[in-house]
Amino acid sequence: xxxxxxRVLVVLFVAAHLSLLLAYTLPRAFVPDxxxxxxxxxxxxxxxxxxxxxxxxxxxxxxxxxxxxxxGTWRPLTSADDNYxxxxxxxxxxxxxxxDVEQGDTVLMPRLSAILRSMARGTGGERAGSRFRLVQRxxxxxxxxxxxxxxxxxxxxxxx
Amino acid sequence: xxxxxRSIRLLQxxxxxxxxxxxxxxxxxxxxxxxxxxxxxxPTPPGGxxxxxxxxxxxxxxGFAWVAVLIVMVLALRSxxxxxxxxxxAVEWVLFSSLVNLTWLGSTGGHQLIANVLxxxxxxxxxxxxxxxxxxxxxxxxxxAAFWIIRLQLLLxxxxxxxxxxxxxxxxxxxxxxxxxxxxxxxxxxxxxMPWLAAVVNYGALLFQLTFPLAVxxxxxxxxxxxxxxVFHLATxxxxxxxxxxxxxxxxxxxxxxxxxxxxxSPSLAVQR
Numbered sequence: 276x277x278x279x280x281x282r283v284l285v286v287l288f289v290a291a292h293l294s295l296l297l298a299y300t301l302p303r304a305f306v307p308d309x310x311x312x313x314x315x316x317x318x319x320x321x322x323x324x325x326x327x328x329x330x331x332x333x334x335x336x337x338x339x340x341x342x343x344x345x346x347g348t349w350r351p352l353t354s355a356d357d358n359y360x361x362x363x364x365x366x367x368x369x370x371x372x373x374x375d376v377e378q379g380d381t382v383l384m385p386r387l388s389a390i391l392r393s394m395a396r397g398t399g400g401e402r403a404g405s406r407f408r409l410v411q412r413x414x415x416x417x418x419x420x421x422x423x424x425x426x427x428x429x430x431x432x433x434x435x
Numbered sequence: 436x437x438x439x440x441r442s443i444r445l446l447q448x449x450x451x452x453x454x455x456x457x458x459x460x461x462x463x464x465x466x467x468x469x470x471x472x473x474x475x476x477x478p479t480p481p482g483g484x485x486x487x488x489x490x491x492x493x494x495x496x497x498g499f500a501w502v503a504v505l506i507v508m509v510l511a512l513r514s515x516x517x518x519x520x521x522x523x524x525a526v527e528w529v530l531f532s533s534l535v536n537l538t539w540l541g542s543t544g545g546h547q548l549i550a551n552v553l554x555x556x557x558x559x560x561x562x563x564x565x566x567x568x569x570x571x572x573x574x575x576x577x578x579x580a581a582f583w584i585i586r587l588q589l590l591l592x593x594x595x596x597x598x599x600x601x602x603x604x605x606x607x608x609x610x611x612x613x614x615x616x617x618x619x620x621x622x623x624x625x626x627x628x629m630p631w632l633a634a635v636v637n638y639g640a641l642l643f644q645l646t647f648p649l650a651v652x653x654x655x656x657x658x659x660x661x662x663x664x665x666v667f668h669l670a671t672x673x674x675x676x677x678x679x680x681x682x683x684x685x686x687x688x689x690x691x692x693x694x695x696x697x698x699x700x701s702p703s704l705a706v707q708r
Contacts, residue, residue: 284576285436285576289587293587296588297595305602321488321554323550324544326592326596329615331601331603331604332605332614333605337617337620357464358460358464358468359460360461360464362676363541364474390474390540393475394474417614421617423617
């Protein structure tokens, strides 16, 4: 293959790959439906990526799932002693639980319920009939984020 | 069709060192991450390629995860000290991608970046090669394409992160950092007590992410933005407990280092095999 043809081939290949990745990762509203469909087909299996940490807006509520211990006290699913990767799991898990609650589900999805039970086992809180709750602190005015309003929602888990 | 070999070798070493260090740092939590994972794998995506990136639960038992961790650590350490081999990198990619998808709740954009870079590193040369004459072998096309995809993947990550923020309202209004800082999961809350500083950090972060691709592409500003990137990723990593994510971005920076380009422009300095 001549050097010129090789260069053209590289440019075309790289441009096609990057274009499809862009269509896959840009905000959904920026990408036409048909292009988004093909970008999903291309990128999802091997090149999965999402670049939306704190975007388009940070979450207005901080969230925490807690489990009731046998002595009646409540504690988060992870503690400062846990490994940082394990500790980090509590954040998106709380977000998924909150999304499920916001959708109006009165009983959490089986997958989420199983994760909550499994993580509670490590806290010493998992036992038959364990109670879980979602604690939220939400901002009312973005200009005064220190002022947050707290609410607590009792969670009902699917049967194991 | 020359490649900046020294930059490639540095990239390979840095990414493999990150892999080793990241997995080593998870070992104290191996019981709940790898031995008896608290979180089960997600349903696999459709398509025939899913077994490559979602091995656990498909063709590898979840209980094999800790063995996969050890295998990737050994292979990564080997590629730090010895030339990378494409088939070893392929094994690393399959196992690491599957580990990332197994711990999907604890994974970050940094893990996704490394998984993507690792895939294209399979196609990078394992040693410095010259292409004599006018004819270019097809494998050389693959080498060059893979290298440029890795370079541009890094820029895409920054650009899209910035553009995603433009689609909302709080980043443009300057409120976003204050909201994040007062989130009990992140912090530091004191930042919101100084609204002017929170606004400076807000717009600074947005500007840094949006300008990174152009500033790194343009050689005179490249090292300045990379230096800012080091500060940005270490600061956000320490504050938000995502040091591994920050380091994942930094270990891909060598793909844009200038040493290789300078060497390829002056053949007398090039390292001869």
